Amino acid sequence: MTKREIDEVSGVETTGHEWDGIKELNNPMPRWWLWTFYATIVWAAGYTIAYPAWPMISSATSGVLGFSSRGDLKAEMTAAETAKQDYAQTIAAKSADEILADDQLREFATAAGAAAFKVNCIQCHGSGAEGSAGFPNLNDDDWLWGGSADAIYHTIAHGIRFEGDPDTRYSEMPAFGDMLSKDEIRQVSSYVASLTGNSTDEQAAAAGKQVFADNCASCHGDDGTGDREFGAPNLADAIWLYGSSEAEIARQVRTPRHGMMPAWSARLGDTTVKELAVYVHSLGGGE
Amino acid sequence: MERSAVERLEAEAVNSAKSRQPLYAPRKKIFPKRASGSFRRFKWLVMVVTLGIYYLTPWLRWDRGPHAPDQAVLLDLANRRFYFFMIEIWPQEFFFVAGLLVMAGIGLFLITSTVGRAWCGYTCPQTVWVDLFLVIERAIEGDRNARIKLEAAPWSFAKLWKRITKHLVWILIAVATGGAWVFYFADAPSLLRDLFTLEAAPVAYITVALLTVTTYVFGGLMREQVCTYMCPWPRIQAAMLDENSLTVTYNDWRGEPRSRHAKKTAAAGESVGDCVDCNACVAVCPMGIDIRDGQQLECITCALCIDACDSVMDKLGKERGLISYATLNDYQANMAVATGNGTHAIDPAKVRAPSGKLSDRIAHFHLRKLFRPRTLAYFGVWSLVGIGLFYALLIRDRLEISVLHDRNPQFVTLSDGSIRNGYTVKLSNMIPEPRTVTLRVEGLRRATMTISGMTEHAPDSAEVELAPDRVKTLKVFVALPKYATAVEAMSFRFVVEDPDGGETAQGNAKFQVPGRR
Numbered sequence: 001m002t003k004r005e006i007d008e009v010s011g012v013e014t015t016g017h018e019w020d021g022i023k024e025l026n027n028p029m030p031r032w033w034l035w036t037f038y039a040t041i042v043w044a045a046g047y048t049i050a051y052p053a054w055p056m057i058s059s060a061t062s063g064v065l066g067f068s069s070r071g072d073l074k075a076e077m078t079a080a081e082t083a084k085q086d087y088a089q090t091i092a093a094k095s096a097d098e099i100l101a102d103d104q105l106r107e108f109a110t111a112a113g114a115a116a117f118k119v120n121c122i123q124c125h126g127s128g129a130e131g132s133a134g135f136p137n138l139n140d141d142d143w144l145w146g147g148s149a150d151a152i153y154h155t156i157a158h159g160i161r162f163e164g165d166p167d168t169r170y171s172e173m174p175a176f177g178d179m180l181s182k183d184e185i186r187q188v189s190s191y192v193a194s195l196t197g198n199s200t201d202e203q204a205a206a207a208g209k210q211v212f213a214d215n216c217a218s219c220h221g222d223d224g225t226g227d228r229e230f231g232a233p234n235l236a237d238a239i240w241l242y243g244s245s246e247a248e249i250a251r252q253v254r255t256p257r258h259g260m261m262p263a264w265s266a267r268l269g270d271t272t273v274k275e276l277a278v279y280v281h282s283l284g285g286g287e
Numbered sequence: 288m289e290r291s292a293v294e295r296l297e298a299e300a301v302n303s304a305k306s307r308q309p310l311y312a313p314r315k316k317i318f319p320k321r322a323s324g325s326f327r328r329f330k331w332l333v334m335v336v337t338l339g340i341y342y343l344t345p346w347l348r349w350d351r352g353p354h355a356p357d358q359a360v361l362l363d364l365a366n367r368r369f370y371f372f373m374i375e376i377w378p379q380e381f382f383f384v385a386g387l388l389v390m391a392g393i394g395l396f397l398i399t400s401t402v403g404r405a406w407c408g409y410t411c412p413q414t415v416w417v418d419l420f421l422v423i424e425r426a427i428e429g430d431r432n433a434r435i436k437l438e439a440a441p442w443s444f445a446k447l448w449k450r451i452t453k454h455l456v457w458i459l460i461a462v463a464t465g466g467a468w469v470f471y472f473a474d475a476p477s478l479l480r481d482l483f484t485l486e487a488a489p490v491a492y493i494t495v496a497l498l499t500v501t502t503y504v505f506g507g508l509m510r511e512q513v514c515t516y517m518c519p520w521p522r523i524q525a526a527m528l529d530e531n532s533l534t535v536t537y538n539d540w541r542g543e544p545r546s547r548h549a550k551k552t553a554a555a556g557e558s559v560g561d562c563v564d565c566n567a568c569v570a571v572c573p574m575g576i577d578i579r580d581g582q583q584l585e586c587i588t589c590a591l592c593i594d595a596c597d598s599v600m601d602k603l604g605k606e607r608g609l610i611s612y613a614t615l616n617d618y619q620a621n622m623a624v625a626t627g628n629g630t631h632a633i634d635p636a637k638v639r640a641p642s643g644k645l646s647d648r649i650a651h652f653h654l655r656k657l658f659r660p661r662t663l664a665y666f667g668v669w670s671l672v673g674i675g676l677f678y679a680l681l682i683r684d685r686l687e688i689s690v691l692h693d694r695n696p697q698f699v700t701l702s703d704g705s706i707r708n709g710y711t712v713k714l715s716n717m718i719p720e721p722r723t724v725t726l727r728v729e730g731l732r733r734a735t736m737t738i739s740g741m742t743e744h745a746p747d748s749a750e751v752e753l754a755p756d757r758v759k760t761l762k763v764f765v766a767l768p769k770y771a772t773a774v775e776a777m778s779f780r781f782v783v784e785d786p787d788g789g790e791t792a793q794g795n796a797k798f799q800v801p802g803r804r
Contacts (some may be wrong), residue, residue, distance in 0.1 A: 028312035030516055128695030139699040237702035282739055284709055284764050
């Protein structure tokens with residue numbers, strides 16, 4: 001035992017520890033502080049009994065209160081589902097156009113549709129619904145099969161050229177590579193490009209007008225503005241799914257490519273499809 | 288007057304160095320005696336004012352019209368609004384509250400550097416509630432001596448009855464304290480009704496229960512232990528004080544050597560100071576310390592020892608101020624007088640003129656000592672923050688706009704070749720009145736604006752109805768005809784205007800077009 005040392009100034013015993021000439025005084029802690037410490041130990045013991053704590057071989061003790069964070073999550077998800085129930089039921093009972101007319105429903109459906117879009121649609125249409133070559137941009141005002149909320153709903157629900165759904169949107173453009181001569185194809189491509197002022201060969205374009213009237217106007221219309229009945233694109237606007245150059249148009253005339261989209265109503269349910277339709281309609285091009 | 292008229296009290300400081308203390312010391316009970324005097328009266332006043340503000344503020348009403356609550360001070364957490372009389376604060380204006388906290392912090396520096404731990408001694412809730420709880424204790428159990436007797440007495444019906452009554456009243460006060468707190472967060476009258484009909488939210492009951500427990504335990508049971516062992520301020524204040532700060536000081540330059548038998552000692556030819564060692568200062572101390580041991584951590588500078596000592600000095604016919612508010616500078620100057628610049632022990636004769644009055648060489652506190660570069664600097668910063676906040680309050684907007692350009696896609700080509708950009712425009716109507724405002728596109732020639740969900744409006748402006756005290760989010764599309772611009776990112780403005788009040792706000796935006804390949 002070292003000798004007890006008393007600090008001169010305070011008259012308090014020191015602990016004998018010293019750091020650079022500074023000594024620690026040995027003032028007593030209040031006893032209730034010790035009790036508080038014991039209380040925390042008791043609390044900790046109780047906590048490990050009440051809540052999952054002790055690790056066992058394959059899991060941990062589950063605690064007498066039966067708490068689990070998975071259970072918490074489940075309860076919260078159930079509560080959220082219940083909260084959405086009223087909206088979901090109303091949406092199920094109404095058509096997409098009717099939902100659009102109701103401010104509150106539209107707001108809910110747009111938010112829900114945005115969430116569903118991020119999971120199911122962005123793979124082809126892009127996260128901003130901006131599309132890419134061959135996959136339509138859903139922000140613009142050009143619609144192959146119609147841009148009203150109900151038309152969009154039908155497209156999403158039944159898909160495009162989707163064999164499993166009898167109500168699917170269906171059309172097929174013949175491959176004119178076998179039916180028209182190379183010159184005719186060049187001329188009609190030039191003519192189609194001229195509808196938006198992109199033609200490079202005026203003579204060819206003029207000659208192509210007749211070719212167009214004979215072969216294309218039945219679906220694309222006399223003025224080339226397309227027909228939504230057949231999903232025939234408007235050729236007189238600024239939006240091109242497979243490119244706007246004469247070469248790209250010619251390629252599409254020879255061997256047309258066709259977009260295909262699955263039917264979603266069976267996978268996502270009617271309500272979600274309606275919400276998606278309202279969301280897509282809200283992107284700016286809805287009619 | 289007879290010196291023997293002064294009663295000598297049996298009291299010893301709890302932190303006295305005389306006794307050997309164990310590693311974990313049991314608490315020594317303190318029985319503060321009732322003090323009377325000017326500081327005690329001032330503390331009563333502070334207690335009434337602070338408790339009055341705390342308990343009554345939620346009940347003040349303030350008419351804000353039909354679209355906002357009529358409670359003068361309300362922290363509406365659910366709707367994220369803070370109401371303070373004519374001022375309403377939105378979450379993005381929370382810097383006002385932060386500014387007030389900065390002012391409170393600097394104010395604490397200012398107060399501490401001038402008048403020491405005045406916060407601790409007068410206005411700290413712990414001090415105020417302990418004071419209140421002591422009032423109850425004295426009313427039921429009597430003053431110091433009666434309480435000491437009661438504590439030592441064996442358990443009897445009378446003792447049990449007094450103890451139960453005291454704790455019951457304490458708990459009632461504690462419930463009222465916790466109860467008053469929750470009224471700041473909801474409409475007070477309806478919450479009070481809900482609390483009694485058991486219809487209030489669980490969080491209200493939990494808050495009341497927690498604050499009841501803390502008030503009862505801290506104010507009634509732990510008292511000085513909170514200040515000494517739990518509060519960080521006693522440690523921080525050491526850095527705030529300087530040699531010109533006022534602290535409660537025992538003026539041993541006139542008090543020592545203390546003597547319980549002054550007459551006898553003086554007759555024996557020994558020098559005697561003014562202190563008659565009556566322990567009145569220790570008996571009244573709510574912290575249970577002896578101020579004559581000098582400045583110490585435990586002292587909250589409540590100045591009750593000054594009151595106690597002054598009344599003793601009055602009885603003895605001596606000047607007041609044996610214990611007084613003094614600065615370290617003054618104290619040391621006076622000490623130098625009393626000890627001949629440290630050459631001998633304190634000689635009380637040296638501080639007195641031949642007439643028996645205190646000598647002219649004795650320094651006394653003067654108000655101008657409060658005005659020092661340090662305190663003025665604190666006051667300057669404090670005022671600047673205050674003026675800045677006040678100015679910000681005067682010029683703040685009650686109509687705000689925020690514009691967020693769509694990031695994906697940044698632009699969309701439409702079928703006629705025109706380019707369209709999308710924006711999320713948020714309009715904040717920050718007054719509790721509905722208004723119809725005009726939203727315009729400015730600085731973008733030939734632009735047409737369409738708003739999702741709104742059909743009829745002019746191509747470059749629209750009337751938008753805003754609900755009272757709400758944010759309205761609009762999806763706004765702006766389109767430029769084909770080839771209208773060659774600049775890839777054109778700057779323009781969304782301007783929102785309240786035609787009635789003339790209030791306007793503008794949000795800057797960019798119009799993006801496809802780059803040339």
